[in-house]
Each structure stands twice: as C-alpha cells, then as structure tokens.
Amino acid sequence: MVVEMERFSGACTCGREHEITVKAVWIEAGAVTKLDKLLKQYSFPVIICDENTKRAALPFMKNYFETLEVLTVTGEDIHANDIFVDQVEKKLSEKADCLLAVGSGTVHDLTRYTAYQRGIEFISIPTAASVDGFVSSVAAMTWHGMKKALTAKAPRYVLADTDIFKNAPFRLTASGISDLMGKYTALLDWRISHILTGEYLCEAIYDLELEAVREVELVLDNIKTGDPESMEKLMYALILSGLAMQMAGNSRPASGAEHHVSHLWEMEIINDYIDALHGEKVSVGLILCLEYYEKIKEAVQAKTCKVIDGRAYETELLKQTFGKKGMYELALEENDPNLMEELSLKDLEEKLPEIANEIEKLPDSKKMQKLLSDAGCITTMEQLGLSEEKKELTLRLCPYVRRRLTLLRLSKNLSFPGSLYG
Numbered sequence: 001m002v003v004e005m006e007r008f009s010g011a012c013t014c015g016r017e018h019e020i021t022v023k024a025v026w027i028e029a030g031a032v033t034k035l036d037k038l039l040k041q042y043s044f045p046v047i048i049c050d051e052n053t054k055r056a057a058l059p060f061m062k063n064y065f066e067t068l069e070v071l072t073v074t075g076e077d078i079h080a081n082d083i084f085v086d087q088v089e090k091k092l093s094e095k096a097d098c099l100l101a102v103g104s105g106t107v108h109d110l111t112r113y114t115a116y117q118r119g120i121e122f123i124s125i126p127t128a129a130s131v132d133g134f135v136s137s138v139a140a141m142t143w144h145g146m147k148k149a150l151t152a153k154a155p156r157y158v159l160a161d162t163d164i165f166k167n168a169p170f171r172l173t174a175s176g177i178s179d180l181m182g183k184y185t186a187l188l189d190w191r192i193s194h195i196l197t198g199e200y201l202c203e204a205i206y207d208l209e210l211e212a213v214r215e216v217e218l219v220l221d222n223i224k225t226g227d228p229e230s231m232e233k234l235m236y237a238l239i240l241s242g243l244a245m246q247m248a249g250n251s252r253p254a255s256g257a258e259h260h261v262s263h264l265w266e267m268e269i270i271n272d273y274i275d276a277l278h279g280e281k282v283s284v285g286l287i288l289c290l291e292y293y294e295k296i297k298e299a300v301q302a303k304t305c306k307v308i309d310g311r312a313y314e315t316e317l318l319k320q321t322f323g324k325k326g327m328y329e330l331a332l333e334e335n336d337p338n339l340m341e342e343l344s345l346k347d348l349e350e351k352l353p354e355i356a357n358e359i360e361k362l363p364d365s366k367k368m369q370k371l372l373s374d375a376g377c378i379t380t381m382e383q384l385g386l387s388e389e390k391k392e393l394t395l396r397l398c399p400y401v402r403r404r405l406t407l408l409r410l411s412k413n414l415s416f417p418g419s420l421y422g
C-alpha cells in the first residue's frame, strides 16, 4: 500500500497547519525496489545497518549492498546513545549526502540523529515492525546516562518491504505490538493533560491514532501466524504513530506514563540492566499504568478519592534514587520548572469525574494483559527479570524521567484506598 501523505498535512480542525516532511511511504512486498528511482537524486548514499539487519535485508537488497557504501555499526549491545553516535560519526564519509537506515529502532535513531547533525536526508527501510519511531523527527537517545528525546530528522521516504519485515524474529514484531498498544495510555495522558491544563490536543491526530491501534488489536491472531496483510496493518499503525508525532510536533501522541516506566528501567536507577526490547518494557509499563489508572477510576466512582497536595518534588525520594547514581541534579534539570507548580487542586478535584470518565474508555487491564500475552508479548515484571517489589517505586519515580504531565504524575495529588500517596 502507498500511504497517502496529503491526508496528514495542511490545515486542520485543531487550528494548526500540520507539517509532514516525509514525502512518501510504501508498505508492500518489493518496496525496496523504489530505491532505483529515489537514489538518482543523491550522489553519495550510504547504508547504515548492523550485522543482524544487514543479514535480514541482504537477500532483498543485494545489488544496493554491493554498489553503495555500507556502514555497519558494530559492538556489543548496540544502543542509541552518545557512544554509538560517535562511532557512526567517525565512520561516515564526509561525502555522504543521503543515509539509508536499514534496521529497526536503534539503527533508525542513530541514522536520524546523524542525518540531522550533517544536514542531509535519510531514507527509512525498517527490517522489523518493532517500534513506532521510524518516521519520528526526534531521536530517543540515552545521552550520558539520561533518556532524552533529541531533535533529529524524519526520513524523506519510508520503504517498508513486507518481504523483509514479515520475516523478522517474532520477538521484534511482538515488541512492536506492545509499543503500539502503549498508545492507549499515551493518548489518555494527553487527554487528561488537555483537560486540566489546556495543553494543545488535536482531535484528528487523536482519532487517527486510536483507530489504527484498534485495527491492529483486531488482527493480533493473524499477526502471530505471520499473515502479510495483518503485518502490514501493524507496520502502518507504527508508521502512523510516527507521523502523529510529526503532526503534533512532539512525541505526546505516542508516549505517556507507560513509556516513562520503560525509560526509568532503562536508566537503571532502581534496577540492574534489563536485557529487553523497547516494546517489551513498554508492554509491562502499559499494564502497570492501566492497573493504577483503574484504581483511580474506581476510587473516584466510589467517592473515596481525596485530593491532597503532592505538587512539590519528592526531594528525599529523588535523592535516595537518582541521587545514588549521581543523577539528582540531572533529574531536577529535566523537571524544571515543576510541571505541577501551576496546577490548581480545586480544578483537579472538580475534574475528577471527567478524568474517571476518560479512564473508563481504556481497555480493561486484565483483558489487555491476556490479549498481549496471547499475542506472544511480555506483560509482567517477572518476565523482564524484575522483582514485583519494585512496582510501587517504579510508579512513584518514573514520572520524573521526562518533563511531561501524565495522569501518573498527577496522581501524586490523589489519595485513595490502595494509592501510593497520602
């Protein structure tokens, strides 16, 4: 399928002109052959890949691997961080005027960041439907230990070749499913912040994204059996999520508290290194957030939810956790000025029924857990090698990893039976 880009750019009912820098997206078998034509406009295209993604793409891109310059990122445990950015920067020819990201999330983040730094274009060739970041204009990076969303470049073209990505190891596809289902809480967080602070929210983006997530939810069984059409639906929804970020101008439509859980674990503040994929961590984050949000909803409905003043930073907690890793100052820097400084507790109290109403629209946590685990996804902390005892600390701490208002951050002002506060 060719994704109609006109649908996504231009004047919108939200009052903004949405800007999409991606010129064309193909999601189909044989999509990589479009390169023949596309590459004519560049004089020195360079393929960026790692050993695994090269192996996956090689049978379908043999001529390109033979004729173009290839930069293979090497090393143990390749990540999107300052160390590997450095490696790419050092290996990359000065003459490069277009980069071809052949890989999954990490290769894309390294490529988009480098393309931005060099001021050149890049073409995305995803080798797995594993993350939603392919068309994003920000790179999810670990920069000197802190998780950062750094300004980067969106691809000019996306060539998602079904022949390549449908054969990816299922674990990668499962991770993509989880990353996508995480949009449920990401969108909820966006809505709640909009309700409470008037933060910009575009209904068109919101609906587009929710619709794509629901479409995929209906075909999870077929994805498990590798049905190409259903795999393409997953890839489409993931790419759409990236387009949504471009339209909104930030990652708001795609990343909320469920991602903050994942980021906290990636930062290794309260745990050791977890050998898991992005989507696998988001998956567990999603279930934890759904469970806690359900408790909030039930308490509001039972009128046992009290508003307390939890707006100030939990300084002691931050010192004992981030501080022990020498990251107390960094955490404060990320959070300043305090997102909840201006929050009116009276407003929060008044809007509780509306908030509960929104939570009601989320999928049930138990049903989501079953759905994901039936689809072959990870859903528990135990599966990640994390003790369940860290659940409460994770939920308390993760809102500090990114300066973004979520219901989880707001819940520091809510006391109810089973709540973490008050």
Ligand SMILES: [Zn+2]
Pocket (backbone or CB within 6 Å): 012, 013, 014, 015, 016, 018, 202, 203, 204, 205
């Ligand atoms: Zn809009």
Ligand SMILES: [Zn+2]
Pocket (backbone or CB within 6 Å): 131, 132, 179, 259, 278, 282
């Ligand atoms: Zn994600």
